[in-house]
Amino acid sequence: MDPLRTLWETFFDWESMREALPEMLTVGLPNTLILAVSAALLGSVLGMLLAIAGISRTRWLRWPARVYTDVFRGLPAAATILLIGVGLAPLGMQVWGPNPYPLGILALSLIAAAYIGEIFRSGIQSVEAAQLEGARALGFSWGEAMRVVIIPQGVRRVLPAWVNQLIALIKDSSLVYFLGLVASQRELFRIGQDYAATTGNESALLLAGLFYLALTVPLTHVVNAIDRRLRHGRPAAGPADDIDDTDLALPGAAGGNQR
Amino acid sequence: MDPLRTLWETFFDWESMREALPEMLTVGLPNTLILAVSAALLGSVLGMLLAIAGISRTRWLRWPARVYTDVFRGLPAAATILLIGVGLAPLGMQVWGPNPYPLGILALSLIAAAYIGEIFRSGIQSVEAAQLEGARALGFSWGEAMRVVIIPQGVRRVLPAWVNQLIALIKDSSLVYFLGLVASQRELFRIGQDYAATTGNESALLLAGLFYLALTVPLTHVVNAIDRRLRHGRPAAGPADDIDDTDLALPGAAGGNQR
């Protein structure tokens, strides 16, 4: 009856976790990965196209990109997934049968693209106009200059925000559930939730969370390491611990006279 | 059954929408606004603190910020909300009674802060080190220089990505449902979902989506307008339509020789 004990058992019951573990490993993890990785790839590509359209000088590209972004960010993800899943289901049935994954991935990608597009756009727009001038003066076309000079700088500036979106995507993959999943198609969160519903204990949900952490933490740190490497132009030599992420510290001022 | 007709009836049944409209207006909208606005404010403030800690030169600030971000981004939002809502419920009971909103807002803010922190961090880190030197050479302390010179530039660069997060927050506010809501506490999505359940079609859910659009589209455009204004330093004079968002176009090159 000790409330703390009860709380602990509700969220940290090892027994429940152990019970859910095999299914999470063999069913949930692969499914989450399939959904998230495919949607991340497709969503990032579409997002980049949206970002470029969004800063284009032609309003016939800018406006559709704007409207797309507004609509796909604005609608509840559940509604978008349902709309696409139900709307395209007859088509999907003919092409790949009743598997909800293709349409689910499509819907997730379309939603993610709207967010990622805005992230890339903000990064690209933050690059100084002088950089574009520099590239174009060398004879690069607008497209080439963007591709070779502007976008690499712009995207690097927003890598952490992009990781945000990938993490959101890993978790949003659970929404494919709205399209109906057989047991072997359930991803991590769904399995956790099923256990919670059948036992009334939330530990399996927390276990799903631990799986998420096992995916998202390395992702974050790999991207941060890449970011640092790009920033400094070479693999950080020696103990990078105290200089990483500290570009805004005045060089040399990191000694005894910090403030 | 004609699939298009089915789709139309499932999502665009005006009757169902009209039925749900009054409750959405009088109950759902205010609740969504209360949740989203409070969490956006608190989350942005916390996010800024996390961003600053994340770029600090002291590892005793950097590491906790890193761990916080990893954990709160990594766990499923439902699990975090339940953990906080249930874990702090006894405390909450004493302070404000059984109303789930305060704890819900707290949980939403804590989650949003992790994401917003990374967004702000990427913006701040993208500001050239020369700017900090410029400010410090004038006699500003590190903190003041950050506050007056670096952060305003950095945050402006990632405003679109920040809007992403605010929009996500408007929609995540529906997760407070996990903590249990009386009828008058339900927000837009929940009301849509409940109507969808009683009417057997998804139109009310789509209506909730339209409400979201009515919130998110103006938000996006107001922030974009502010962004443009900050970028150019003055209210855009005259028809800004063809110059907005086109900083990367070469000035003057927008004539007949576009490429």
Added chain:
Amino acid sequence: MSIDTTTSVSLGVRDVHLAFGANRVLRGVDLTVARGATACVIGPSGSGKSTLLRTINRLIEPDRGDVLLDGRSVLADDPDALRQRVGMVFQQFNLFPHMSVLRNVTLALRRIKKLPEDEAVAIARAQLELVGLVGKADARPGHLSGGQQQRVAIARALALQPQVMLFDEATSALDPELVKGVLGVMADLASGGMTMVVVTHEMGFARQVADTVAFMDRGVVLEAGEPAAIFETPEHPRLRRFLSQVL
């Protein structure tokens, strides 16, 4: 790095007008540079010198007027092709901060000239040698001194072997020794047939390198001519006043 003289071209700027909003920065600029000649543009700060250079390679399209290469208007052509023939060194250098010095120089060689990597690197190293910076090939621009950055910008533009070079204050961050060095490079380029427009505020430099000196004030060329004429027998009172201030 000598230039093929058969490709050297003349440059003509004809009545070029340009306004930034209400600020009429260029108000009918005329300038003629013969094949393989060097023109120096001098004039007070804000008179439109940098802007003029930008209109020549069409980074800015003029509101009115024309730019001629070998008598042929460039406005009808593809600007990208034009810019491959017309190199530019910016006043603020505009180096790419996310690439090493070497990559800054090889980028256009590889991507535009489509040279293979090793050839591009060879050319770039030769150029960096010329400006005394091979040792910094792997550094990022952000880790260079002002003069070093300016030299990278010069090397980057010259590596492409353009027919026309536009230098915007190409020696502003250089010490006298390097100025002398750049002068030597320019002499080589000129004798190789490269046509050059050099914006400068160092009169000694202008006197040394120029075949023609043009004095700009408030968006127009007030006086142009041989260096001797401009510096020794200036006619326009504004130019006289300007030159009287030289230390």
Added chain:
Amino acid sequence: MSIDTTTSVSLGVRDVHLAFGANRVLRGVDLTVARGATACVIGPSGSGKSTLLRTINRLIEPDRGDVLLDGRSVLADDPDALRQRVGMVFQQFNLFPHMSVLRNVTLALRRIKKLPEDEAVAIARAQLELVGLVGKADARPGHLSGGQQQRVAIARALALQPQVMLFDEATSALDPELVKGVLGVMADLASGGMTMVVVTHEMGFARQVADTVAFMDRGVVLEAGEPAAIFETPEHPRLRRFLSQVL
């Protein structure tokens, strides 16, 4: 904008060492500037001039050595307080691009000197007047020419009335007229008692403004002395070679 002479201080740099990684940029720099005097630092690109200025106001902490104001080490003090006494104009200007010219100048007046808005604006306008830029008060730095940006940077530093001013190539983007103008400003400042260190590669300018000239090469001051001595009877062969290149 005359300076209270009672507050003028002397400046001493003592055996300052600094390395960026393996690159030993400063290798024992010594420099003495008397109260109200002006020292010009000349030397080849990359010799460490900009880095030296940064160590003086402790934007970079030296690895070894000391900096003295009126004989008192600054290393023990609060760097922020130090920097309020020591103004700096950067080679790359480092203006704040998100603020108008006026706000760039008033920012520290309002935030650090805690002056009321109208007073700060009055001071800023007076400084902008001095460099001929009141007309650009509302423009963003990105819309200014190179010389205009440099003048804003000068105005921004001077508005704070520091006791010591560090100019890094303070006239590199200025035409001869403006150089003359800045020269006049500096003469005023010097007669007002301001101590100044000016990095320049314009020898004529150094000769005019300096009380002392210091020649830096590869991280050390090779020779220092009165302008006449340095320019007319240079002793060190490196310095002689350097000066021989002046146009």
Added chain:
Amino acid sequence: GDGSSSGAADNPYHLLQPGVLRAGTLTDAPPNVYLKDGEFTGFDNDLLRAVAGKIGLKVEFVGTDFSALLSQVNNRKFDVGSSSITITEARKKTVDFGNGYDFGYFGLDVPAGSPIRSFDELPGKRVVVVQGTVQDDYATSKGLDPVRVPDYNGAINQLKAGTADAWIAPAEIGDKSAADSGGKIVVAAKLLSPAPTAYAVAKGNDALREALNKGLDEVIADGTWSRLQAQYYPGRPIPEDFKPGSGTVAVPAAPSASASAAS
């Protein structure tokens, strides 16, 4: 301590607030539990109100997600869970259940023209169920590998889109959906659900559980139970072997429609 600051005397059932029974329920599962005109209603909730009335408690309903319901009951964020919760062994480890108060039929909904006629034909077909329901339990235990969806609409969508062959629904929902579908969906068969449903209370809160059991018997005895059955499940036969509550009280016949309206 049980988290309540008041003494056992004025709060004998260890409620969050003395005198108020805070009930966690769902808002979107008619006809058992749902919201109508801003009021929590449905058979289970109306019955709970009546039961609570018998023991002098006022009910305050809050809606939540089913997956979060039982844990919050056990952590005493809710005093009771009311959501046609089927008693299962797994759930008994987390919460305690009162006596069963309801039973259920399954309806088998199929698209018009489907050859499926009975539950026996389901193996090998794509069968859709709502996640975490008794139907889900049933289908899973029969090895059907059902397609799980979050709500009834999800199931209807599956049938309409042709991505599922059949839907095992609560019989009442199945009937209503078929009727609303304009002939696109038909009910092929019905089946009695194996386990009763009951209210859930926190583990060890025997005082409340016993009081609820007592109240339940009283509302069975006074005919409320029968009236609500008739109101929410019109025409549904009550199986011979189902005994609501403790099983010791007689179940009066359902009153006529006019009588129930009058009361």
